[in-house]
Amino acid sequence: MRFLLSAEQREFARALDGMLGAAGTPAVARAWAAGEHRPGRELWARIAEAGVFGLAVSARHGGMGLLSAELAVAFHELGRHAVPGPLVETVAAAAFLERLGADAAAGEWLPRIAAGEAVVSLCAEAPYALDADAADAVLVVQGDTVRRADGHGPLQASLDPARRLFRPRGGTVLARGPAVAAAAAHALDLARLTTAAQSLGLGRALVAATVSHVTRRTQFQVPIGSFQAVKHRLADALIGLEFAQPLVHGAALALAAGAPSAGREVAAAKVAAGEAGYAAARTALQFHGALGYTQELDLSLWIRKARPLRDAWGTPADCRRRVLAS
Amino acid sequence: MDLEFTAAEQEFRAEARDWLAGHVPAAPLPSLETAEGFAAHREWERRLAADRWSAVSWPEEHGGRGASLLQWLIFEEEYYAAGAPGRVSQNGIHLLAPTLFAHGTDEQRARVLGPMARGEVIWAQAWSEPEAGSDLASLRSTAVRTAGGWRLSGQKTWSSRAAFADRAFGLFRSDPHPARPHQGLTYLMFPLDAPGVTVRPIGRLDGKPAFAELFLDEVFAPDADVIGAPGQGWRVAMSTAGNERGLTLRSPGRFSAAAERLAALWREAPEAVSGPLTDRVADAVIGARAYQLFAYAHASRLAAGEGHTPARTEPGAGDLGAASSLTKVFWSELDLALHETALDLLGPSGALAEGAGEAPAHGRWAEGYTFALAGPIYAGTNEIQRDIIAERLLGLPKGRR
Numbered sequence: 001m002r003f004l005l006s007a008e009q010r011e012f013a014r015a016l017d018g019m020l021g022a023a024g025t026p027a028v029a030r031a032w033a034a035g036e037h038r039p040g041r042e043l044w045a046r047i048a049e050a051g052v053f054g055l056a057v058s059a060r061h062g063g064m065g066l067l068s069a070e071l072a073v074a075f076h077e078l079g080r081h082a083v084p085g086p087l088v089e090t091v092a093a094a095a096f097l098e099r100l101g102a103d104a105a106a107g108e109w110l111p112r113i114a115a116g117e118a119v120v121s122l123c124a125e126a127p128y129a130l131d132a133d134a135a136d137a138v139l140v141v142q143g144d145t146v147r148r149a150d151g152h153g154p155l156q157a158s159l160d161p162a163r164r165l166f167r168p169r170g171g172t173v174l175a176r177g178p179a180v181a182a183a184a185a186h187a188l189d190l191a192r193l194t195t196a197a198q199s200l201g202l203g204r205a206l207v208a209a210t211v212s213h214v215t216r217r218t219q220f221q222v223p224i225g226s227f228q229a230v231k232h233r234l235a236d237a238l239i240g241l242e243f244a245q246p247l248v249h250g251a252a253l254a255l256a257a258g259a260p261s262a263g264r265e266v267a268a269a270k271v272a273a274g275e276a277g278y279a280a281a282r283t284a285l286q287f288h289g290a291l292g293y294t295q296e297l298d299l300s301l302w303i304r305k306a307r308p309l310r311d312a313w314g315t316p317a318d319c320r321r322r323v324l325a326s
Numbered sequence: 327m328d329l330e331f332t333a334a335e336q337e338f339r340a341e342a343r344d345w346l347a348g349h350v351p352a353a354p355l356p357s358l359e360t361a362e363g364f365a366a367h368r369e370w371e372r373r374l375a376a377d378r379w380s381a382v383s384w385p386e387e388h389g390g391r392g393a394s395l396l397q398w399l400i401f402e403e404e405y406y407a408a409g410a411p412g413r414v415s416q417n418g419i420h421l422l423a424p425t426l427f428a429h430g431t432d433e434q435r436a437r438v439l440g441p442m443a444r445g446e447v448i449w450a451q452a453w454s455e456p457e458a459g460s461d462l463a464s465l466r467s468t469a470v471r472t473a474g475g476w477r478l479s480g481q482k483t484w485s486s487r488a489a490f491a492d493r494a495f496g497l498f499r500s501d502p503h504p505a506r507p508h509q510g511l512t513y514l515m516f517p518l519d520a521p522g523v524t525v526r527p528i529g530r531l532d533g534k535p536a537f538a539e540l541f542l543d544e545v546f547a548p549d550a551d552v553i554g555a556p557g558q559g560w561r562v563a564m565s566t567a568g569n570e571r572g573l574t575l576r577s578p579g580r581f582s583a584a585a586e587r588l589a590a591l592w593r594e595a596p597e598a599v600s601g602p603l604t605d606r607v608a609d610a611v612i613g614a615r616a617y618q619l620f621a622y623a624h625a626s627r628l629a630a631g632e633g634h635t636p637a638r639t640e641p642g643a644g645d646l647g648a649a650s651s652l653t654k655v656f657w658s659e660l661d662l663a664l665h666e667t668a669l670d671l672l673g674p675s676g677a678l679a680e681g682a683g684e685a686p687a688h689g690r691w692a693e694g695y696t697f698a699l700a701g702p703i704y705a706g707t708n709e710i711q712r713d714i715i716a717e718r719l720l721g722l723p724k725g726r727r
Contacts, residue, residue, distance in 0.1 A: 001328060
């Protein structure tokens with residue numbers, strides 16, 4: 001057993017972290033929230049260049065095959081930098097099309113997803129499609145039917161301004177039958193895993209920023225980080241993240257192996273990482289004081305993303321029930 | 327990255343499972359915290375030792391199997407899954423023994439470890455004092471030089487198992503005027519039946535004498551029972567305190583087994599009872615899995631020669647350094663939440679104490695709950711652990727406690 005990221009996986013994370021850190025993601029996210037997608041699409045292309053989308057696409061279609069562990073590593077960094085866009089939805093759509101089998105849609109979309117040329121939103125048994133206005137395709141799964149929407153309703157602003165929701169409309173049926181439901185279940189697991197990894201990275205960034213703030217911020221002539229009330233809540237935030245991380249890695253391995261327990265493991269990771277990311281956001285908000293409650297502070301982009309990530313692709317209650325299902 | 331066990335590890339698991347299936351008593355032993363139960367648990371330690379299962383991570387020369395940390399985790403998973411008895415020797419095996427491996431002499435290891443492994447000598451920890459709890463370095467018990475050894479005087483308290491144990495290990499002030507409180511302490515072993523020792527059992531919350539006060543009046547301890555150098559006791563104690571907080575005292579296997587029993591209880595409960603408790607049951611299952619995987623990651627880091635490595639090669643290497651404070655808070659809160667949930671699932675019978683005739687599962691949940699209530703207090707309170715996490719892992723400035 002070597003239950004540790006490999007040197008290559010760590011190097012992959014470092015490289016992505018460096019690239020995203022230099023990309024000015026807060027400005028990209030603010031533009032995205034305003035419906036200005038150009039900076040986001042440019043960053044999307046660089047994320048594709050780093051090989052991220054290819055991790056969900058088979059070699060036949062120009063990718064690396066489904067590499068769950070590497071996807072978890074990548075989405076941890078995407079979360080750390082609060083990158084906007086339907087990142088999870090695009091890799092989940094790729095996994096869905098791969099699993100569905102070789103048909104025209106797979107041939108049309110998978111190479112473009114791997115190359116970063118296609119932004120795809122996926123909406124499964126849910127009313128809204130994330131960032132449908134920015135997507136080149138919106139896939140809608142209902143029961144054993146998948147269709148490609150041909151339009152969407154007006155913007156429904158969400159609690160995270162960089163997560164823009166739309167009700168998909170109409171469209172043509174791409175496939176129908178039990179294979180659709182099976183592929184959707186597979187895509188759901190991958191969406192949960194990558195969302196969990198994003199939550200974890202988001203939480204790491206929030207704790208780091210808050211530690212830095214409470215070390216510099218002085219009240220009563222001492223750094224507020226020297227107070228136990230501050231220390232203990234930050235310690236709890238760290239504990240949540242430290243114990244969610246092995247669950248995310250374990251779930252990635254279970255998914256990669258196609259283990260019968262994969263759905264439960266992914267659900268457990270989603271609960272733990274989602275709650276840990278949200279607890280980190282609440283801690284960050286509290287210790288930044290009123291400053292943290294302003295839109296102007298870049299950290300607000302992270303703070304506002306934590307709750308939607310916690311609830312996306314299966315609320316904690318849904319996922320907890322999945323953990324206990326036999 | 328993988329979670330694969332080698333063929334040797336799988337064989338080790340199978341061997342442990344077989345042995346336990348053939349030896350674990352069908353009915354639970356009487357409570358460890360009673361004279362009768364203590365004797366029964368001592369006998370169980372003897373049976374474990376006879377087949378070299380009492381301290382698997384020790385070297386073979388001391389009665390162990392030279393097990394790696396991962397093998398030890400496997401053993402613990404099997405041990406608790408089999409419903410095997412609590413370990414009356416745990417303070418010796420998991421606290422004193424790592425100290426002896428790191429700081430003891432060959433003579434001490436040869437003399438102390440065998441009887442410890444066989445349950446012939448049960449050890450109690452004598453660290454806390456009435457005025458020295460979280461601020462342990464303020465302790466006042468003294469060790470005064472005498473011919474061939476030391477005279478120990480003072481009062482120790484909250485000494486687990488001391489009501490029935492044979493010997494104890496603890497810290498004593500050998501320099502009455504040190505420059506700093508952490509200096510001038512000496513780590514010593516001493517007998518609990520020697521002249522000058524008075525043991526006064528203390529009833530824990532449910533009245534069982536789970537710990538004791540020790541009054542020491544010029545108790546003799548020979549030089550051979552000093553661990554490490556005189557005056558270096560703090561360093562000796564702290565270098566292995568991570569074992570208590572870290573993995574070894576409360577292994578992931580305990581919680582995996584308890585979470586599985588909790589999930590079974592949840593499945594058997596009527597929907598009206600189980601429904602509202604679903605989230606809490608799931609959280610216990612998730613928490614137990616998280617601790618198990620956290621431990622696998624730690625074992626992997628050790629095997630890869632990364633992360634915290636103890637100063638000297640220690641069998642088991644359950645010491646995580648400052649990260650052990652993460653696990654201490656995590657397992658103690660998990661244990662309590664898990665048992666509280668179990669009592670809620672049991673409904674009216676959840677109120678029955680361990681000894682009640684109709685107590686479910688032979689009172690196991692009630693006993694586990696009472697035991698879990700102490701978790702956030704012993705081995706360094708969770709408040710102290712959070713201070714350590716904040717200061718040493720997050721780098722926050724020191725402040726007033």
